[in-house]
Amino acid sequence: MFQKFSTARFSYLHMKYLFFSWLAVFVGSWIVYVEYSTYTELCRGHDCKNSICDKYRKGVIDGTACSSLCEKETLYLGKCFTAKPNSQVYSGNWGDLQGVIKCQMEEAPHYDLGGEMEPRKEAAPVAFNKPTKGTSVEKFREMIISHLKAKVGDQANLADLGTQVLSFTDSNKDGHISLPEARSTWALLQLNEFLLALVLQERDHTPKLLGFCGDLYMMEKVPYSPLYGISLPWIIELWIPAGLRRSMEQWFTPSWPHKAKIAIGLLELVEDIFHGTYGSFLMCDVRTTTFGYNERHDFKVVDARYIIPEATFQERIRQQRCDVDEDCLYGTDCLTSCDLTKHRCTPEVTRPNLAKVCDTLKNYILRGAPSDLSDELEKQLYACMALKGLAEQMEIEHSLILNNLKTLLWKKISHTKDS
Known part of the structure; x- marks a missing residue:
């Protein structure tokens, strides 16, 4: 009788062990699959870099980071922090500089209240098509002022901000603004984050802009984030009770x-x-x-x-x-x-x-x-x-x-x- 009980008990424990072992393997595989699927869906930095560098090599865009990103390869994308497929975010290294690289992969132009409150980029091949060939620097200044007025309202000192934008546009500081430089600046001006960095450039609340190529740009790294708490992978967040999280x-x-x-x-x-x-x-x-x-x-x-x-x-x-x-x-x-x-x-x-x-x-x-x-x-x-x-x-x-x-x-x- 005792022997039968022990055998049955062993059999039950063995089956329980096998079940939980299988469950652990299944859950682990599911997590890896979900993380891999999510990563491949969200993290498209290679595509973003190829798109930007293709336009740079064709002379469509230019900027302070283009040569390092596309020719010298001294600027490269590191760890992926992307949360939305159309806005790529990566850690970045540029020589001795560490920062965050952001690259836009938006396509159809429309307004979406749940997303960026600004028009999305136009689909290829007409992306970076403003200003058009033959536009004078004075006409480009007028475009900038008109755009800023639409964004922030009719402020008395918009002309000063326009002058700052033109100075920024001359990325190689040769005293001339090329069409590729102007097109890169125009693309960046559509972004809320870039506009705020311009407005608050004399303050220290926003990270410094380290370089750009088209609408791909690299910002100064902020070493501690979030403001408080700890940043955890979303798959772990699912299993942490709200009270423990607080x-x-x-x-x-x-x-x-x-x-x-x-x-x-x-x-x-x-x-x-x-x-x-x-x-x-x-x-x-x-x-x-x-x-x-x-x-x-x-x-x-x-x-x-x-x-x-x-x-x-x-x-x-x-x-x-x-x-x-x-x-x-x-x-x-x-x-x-x-x-x-x-x-x-x-x-x-x-x-x-x-x-x-x-x-x-x-x-x-x-x-x-x-x-x-x-x-x-x-x-x-x-x-x-x-x-x-x-x-x-x-x-x-x-x-x-x-x-x-x-x-x-x-x-x-x-x-x-x-x-």
């Missing part, structure tokens, strides 16, 4: 004084793009993954695709048909209301940049805050999160809360080495 996010943060310095940088970005030198910009994705910081704990924008000119946003959102307010959402954070009499979205966002930023900063900056500061800091953050709209009467309150938060944090760290 706890993990707090494990991977700098010391509180460093967090305060980073937070001040984010607040300064809000200040710079709210009625700034070239109009207002809207932050339409305020998740922690879009921000980071460097070794000195200086705040940096990692992904600026969803920081868009308010004028551009309002023009596009008015054209959006809607039945409920949720139809009027761009990115993850720019929501307007639906006018049910016209079934069109209204142009004014329901929450300003500052309120969304304070929402993101709340858990980050309150955790570990000095006891003599935490109550007042929490009070200011909740007042900030309660801000609504961008109406004229809100501007004084907006500025007051922003200055109060910056002052509160700065007083606490200004006397330390962390400042």
Whole structure:
């Protein structure tokens, strides 16, 4: 009897072991297959490089990085970070420089509220066909000014920004602007991230542009991202409970004084793009993954695709048909209301940049805050999160809360080495 029980028990355990071994192999194979399939679908850097270099060799485009990318091969694409097939993102190495390479692979020209709020590139072979052959530098300047006006509105100092763009266009600094150089600049000007880098080039919030070829460009590397937490492969994210994920996010943060310095940088970005030198910009994705910081704990924008000119946003959102307010959402954070009499979205966002930023900063900056500061800091953050709209009467309150938060944090760290 005992022998029969042992044999049956062994048989059961053996079958259980075989089942779980098979399951482990199946799941492992599925993960590898999914990751490989996802990688091959998303990561098309080889195609992107070939397309860019083909146009460079044919004399269609030119830029500071073209020769290194296509001839000397001293600039190359590394690890793939692509999340969308039409916007390729890779780590990049260029001699001693490390950065992030971004390459556009968009095709059909149309407006998509769920994607970039800008026209996608025209399909080959007519890509990079502007400006046309025979266009003078003065005519190109007019094209630039007209485009910038459509993007950021009729600002008094657009001419200065146009001059900066022309200076940038002369990539080899020979005092002349070639047609391939002009076509590369025109393609880059269509991108929100490039436009923001131009507007904020005298500030340190956006990574520096290291080089470009056509609309492929390399930005300065931001070593620490997301703003807090840890970046994990999506397949692992699926298995981590939300509560554990929130706890993990707090494990991977700098010391509180460093967090305060980073937070001040984010607040300064809000200040710079709210009625700034070239109009207002809207932050339409305020998740922690879009921000980071460097070794000195200086705040940096990692992904600026969803920081868009308010004028551009309002023009596009008015054209959006809607039945409920949720139809009027761009990115993850720019929501307007639906006018049910016209079934069109209204142009004014329901929450300003500052309120969304304070929402993101709340858990980050309150955790570990000095006891003599935490109550007042929490009070200011909740007042900030309660801000609504961008109406004229809100501007004084907006500025007051922003200055109060910056002052509160700065007083606490200004006397330390962390400042």
